[in-house]
Every structure is written in C-alpha cells, then in structure tokens.
Amino acid sequence: MRNQDPGKMGRQRKSIKLYPTHPLVTFPRSWAKFQEKALLVEETFTIDEVSEVLNGLQAVVHSEVESELINTAYTNVLLLRQLFAQAEKWYLKLQTDISELENRELLEQVAEFEKAEITSSNKKPILDVTKSKLAPLNEGGTAELLNKEILRLQEENEKLKSRLKTIEIQATNALDEKSKLEKALQDLQLDQGNQKDFIKAQDLSNLENTVAALKSEFQKTLNDKTENQKSLEENLATAKHDLLRVQEQLHMAEKI
Structure with a gap:
C-alpha cells in the first residue's frame, strides 16, 4: 500500500460522476471511464482510497437514482x-382501476x-428520412364538433318554436x-225564464x-x-321553458 495525493483522488471521484440522463445507462460508462483513467494506471490503493472511492460511488449512485425517481414522479x-x-x-x-397497479404481468x-x-439508447440512432410523420394536431376537430352542436341546437330551437305556436293556437281555440258554450247556456236560461209563464205545469216539468x-x-x-285548457296551458309553459333552455345552450355554444 502507498499514499495517494488527495487532489488527485478528488479528480478521480469527479471523473466517475454520472451523466444526468439515466443512471442505469450512464453508470457503466462512468465506471469504465474511471477504470481507464485511474484503476488501470495505478497498481495499488490504500484502504482509505478504496473506501473513499466506494463512498463516492455510493453518493453518486444514490443522488442520481433519487433524482431520476423524483423527475419520473413529477413527469x-x-x-x-x-x-x-x-x-x-x-x-x-x-375511471381508475387501482388493481392494475399491482398487475404483475403489466409491471413486467x-x-x-x-x-x-436502454438497449436502443446505447446504439447510434439511424435517421430514417423516408419514415412518415404524424400530421400536427389542429383545432379543426374542435371547431367541427362545435359547429355540429350549434346546428343541432338551432334545429331543436326551430322545432320548439313550431310546437309552441301549435299549442298557442290550440289554447286559443x-x-x-x-266562450261560445257559456253564451249558449245563458241564452238557454233566458229563453227558459221568458217561456215559463206560458207553458203548462206538465210541459214545464218536462x-x-x-x-x-x-x-x-x-x-x-x-x-x-x-281540463283540456289546463293541459294546453301546462304544455305551453313547458314548451316555453324548453325554448328558453335551448336558446341559452345555443347562446353558450356560440360564445365557445
């Protein structure tokens, strides 16, 4: 065993620092670089030097793995x-299915x-200029859906207007x-009063x-x-509420 320059050991520890990409990929590269620069050059190491190297490796691996896990969680x-x-x-x-988080097959x-x-990242990327690319997303789909919804609301609005007009006509009739029936009853009662004195008792009873x-x-x-009138009035009120609801939906859809 022999003594080692502390400054040189610090430089050796720095040489094994992992790259900030993926610890499983960069650690073998860093270790290989450390072997090339230090382990293969030096023949012997002291216990303190070996302990210092191992402690440095432990700190680097722990830091990189922790950073990777935190970044994964944030992502x-x-x-x-x-x-x-x-x-x-x-x-x-x-809807979430918590049981899927413990599915061993999916985890594998x-x-x-x-x-x-990891294997593909170790290989040199090969650019494929003929590979087709997906077309960028745009807002065409959203606009088309909104236009369809507006047209549907407009059609429903026209149907409700027509229904409301029909119910109003039925209520007026x-x-x-x-009114005609009430007037006929009044006329009948008036005729009965005028003719009561001129009809015999038997005819009067009949x-x-x-x-x-x-x-x-x-x-x-x-x-x-x-009862028919009440029903028509209720239908009229319901139709008016439906018309107001549809007009409100149409107004909101046009704002979007």
Whole structure:
C-alpha cells in the first residue's frame, strides 16, 4: 500500500460522476471511464482510497437514482394533470382501476419496455428520412364538433318554436269554444225564464227535466274543456321553458 495525493483522488471521484440522463445507462460508462483513467494506471490503493472511492460511488449512485425517481414522479404528475384538464374540458368521466397497479404481468411489460429503451439508447440512432410523420394536431376537430352542436341546437330551437305556436293556437281555440258554450247556456236560461209563464205545469216539468239534462251535459262538456285548457296551458309553459333552455345552450355554444 502507498499514499495517494488527495487532489488527485478528488479528480478521480469527479471523473466517475454520472451523466444526468439515466443512471442505469450512464453508470457503466462512468465506471469504465474511471477504470481507464485511474484503476488501470495505478497498481495499488490504500484502504482509505478504496473506501473513499466506494463512498463516492455510493453518493453518486444514490443522488442520481433519487433524482431520476423524483423527475419520473413529477413527469407523471404533469402528464396526469394534462389528461384531467382535457377530460374536464370535454366533460369526460374518468375511471381508475387501482388493481392494475399491482398487475404483475403489466409491471413486467413495463420492465421489458424499459430494458428495450436502454438497449436502443446505447446504439447510434439511424435517421430514417423516408419514415412518415404524424400530421400536427389542429383545432379543426374542435371547431367541427362545435359547429355540429350549434346546428343541432338551432334545429331543436326551430322545432320548439313550431310546437309552441301549435299549442298557442290550440289554447286559443279552446278558449273560444268555452266562450261560445257559456253564451249558449245563458241564452238557454233566458229563453227558459221568458217561456215559463206560458207553458203548462206538465210541459214545464218536462222542460225543466230536459234543461237539467242539458245543463248536466253542458257542465260535463265545460269541465272537459277546462281540463283540456289546463293541459294546453301546462304544455305551453313547458314548451316555453324548453325554448328558453335551448336558446341559452345555443347562446353558450356560440360564445365557445
């Protein structure tokens, strides 16, 4: 064993520092460089020198692995943030399956992919000028979807307007018919009062029975018309609410 210059050992420790890419890839390169510059040149090392080299290697490996894990975690967080933002924009409901995180088969596939990536990174990249590239994304798809939604809302708006107009006409006709029936009842009651003094008691009894039957039938018809009118008014109110909702959706879609 012999003494070693501390400054020289510091330079040797610096020579084994890993590159900031991937620890599994850069560590063999750094170790090979260290062997070439120091281990193959020097014949013997002291215990302190060996311990110092090992401690340096441990610190470098620990630092690089920790940095790589932190960067991977941050990258995953940013990726998930982008996915969630896009899902929120298009009102998508995402579902996660926690059991997939413990799927041994999938984990092995990820490990194989990682090994293949490391192997390919050790090789020199070969540029393929004939390889086709994907066309860049644009906003054409979004604009087309918005235009289709606007057209659909416009068509629904026109249908609701037509339905509203039909219901208004039906309600007006029902009110007119109700007014005519009420006037006919008043005329019938007036005629009955004018003729009561000129009709015999027997004829009067028969006439009263007839009037009662007519009145009952009229009342039934009037009730049916009233219920029909209420139904039409409810349909009219519903159609107006639907029209306002569609117009609001159309207005929001045009703003987008």
